[in-house]
Amino acid sequence: MNEDNLLFYKKFRKxxxxxxxxxxxxxxxxxxxxxxxxxxVIAQTENKLLDLDNLPEGYMVWRSEYGTNRVWTGEQYLxxxxxxxxxxxxxxxxxxDDFRDGIAIVxxxxxxxxxxxxxxxxxxxxxFLECGGSNAGFVTVKDRYEDLYLLSNTGQQISLPLKEAxxxxxxxxxxxxxxxxxxxxxxxxxxxxxxxxxxxxxxxxDQNVRHEVELEAKQILFLExxxxxxxxxxxxxxx
Numbered sequence: 001m002n003e004d005n006l007l008f009y010k011k012f013r014k015x016x017x018x019x020x021x022x023x024x025x026x027x028x029x030x031x032x033x034x035x036x037x038x039x040x041v042i043a044q045t046e047n048k049l050l051d052l053d054n055l056p057e058g059y060m061v062w063r064s065e066y067g068t069n070r071v072w073t074g075e076q077y078l079x080x081x082x083x084x085x086x087x088x089x090x091x092x093x094x095x096x097d098d099f100r101d102g103i104a105i106v107x108x109x110x111x112x113x114x115x116x117x118x119x120x121x122x123x124x125x126x127x128f129l130e131c132g133g134s135n136a137g138f139v140t141v142k143d144r145y146e147d148l149y150l151l152s153n154t155g156q157q158i159s160l161p162l163k164e165a166x167x168x169x170x171x172x173x174x175x176x177x178x179x180x181x182x183x184x185x186x187x188x189x190x191x192x193x194x195x196x197x198x199x200x201x202x203x204x205x206d207q208n209v210r211h212e213v214e215l216e217a218k219q220i221l222f223l224e225x226x227x228x229x230x231x232x233x234x235x236x237x238x239x
Contacts, residue, residue: 049083050078050080052071052080056073059071059072061080064098067081068118070096077096078090090106090120092108093107094107094109095107097133100133101135101136102117102134103116103117103134104116105131105133113129113131113141114127114131123155124154128142128144129144130142134153135167135168136187137153138153138158138167138189139153139167147162148161148174149162150162152189156191156196158196160176161177162174162175162177170185170186170187171185172184181206182232183201183202184201184202188200194237195220195235195236197234201222207231209222209223209224209231210223210225213236218235219236220234220235222234
């Protein structure tokens with residue numbers, strides 16, 4: 001390599017090193033500025049308090065005795081504590097209900113509903129046509145086939161498809177697909193039993209019942225009290 005080419009190579013290499021260092025510095029500087037800006041925006045958002053007694057025009061508030069006050073801004077739903085601090089922003093939902101038993105009904109822009117917990121996490125995915133309010137830790141939902149189900153607040157299914165379901169004060173009165181009416185004590189639902197409803201079904205078609213487990217037949221029989229007449233049966237849910 002002659003002297004001129006060597007000099008050119010050294011100058012070119014030096015320029016490449018300088019350009020690389022400048023590029024790296026600017027990249028780091030840009031990331032640093034972005035981080036600072038984002039932190040400031042978040043801090044300003046967190047520090048911005050709402051006066052629930054003097055909200056801006058167009059805002060609406062539904063107060064909660066538990067401090068999870070639901071606010072509609074005209075564009076999105078918020079949950080705000082009693083000090084006016086925003087604890088949850090939910091711009092992705094077209095409707096949000098109040099919290100009951102630690103969950104709230106949410107509805108998407110596709111008109112599908114599910115449930116959100118107090119941490120802002122979805123506990124029951126928004127895929128249902130209708131969602132009922134929580135009662136004693138359980139909810140009723142209707143799927144796209146118009147079937148009703150009883151679910152726990154964490155999304156565990158406890159019933160077969162139903163035609164009707166009413167829950168009130170810790171009880172559920174449901175009608176299954178065969179038009180059998182069941183009276184269910186929700187406090188007795190237990191997923192550790194052979195079936196979650198094994199000890200929870202107290203009446204079948206308004207008749208008091210007792211249950212017997214037939215493991216060989218993999219069935220739980222509900223017998224009329226005082227007789228051996230079978231009024232209802234469930235399949236054993238073996239894990």
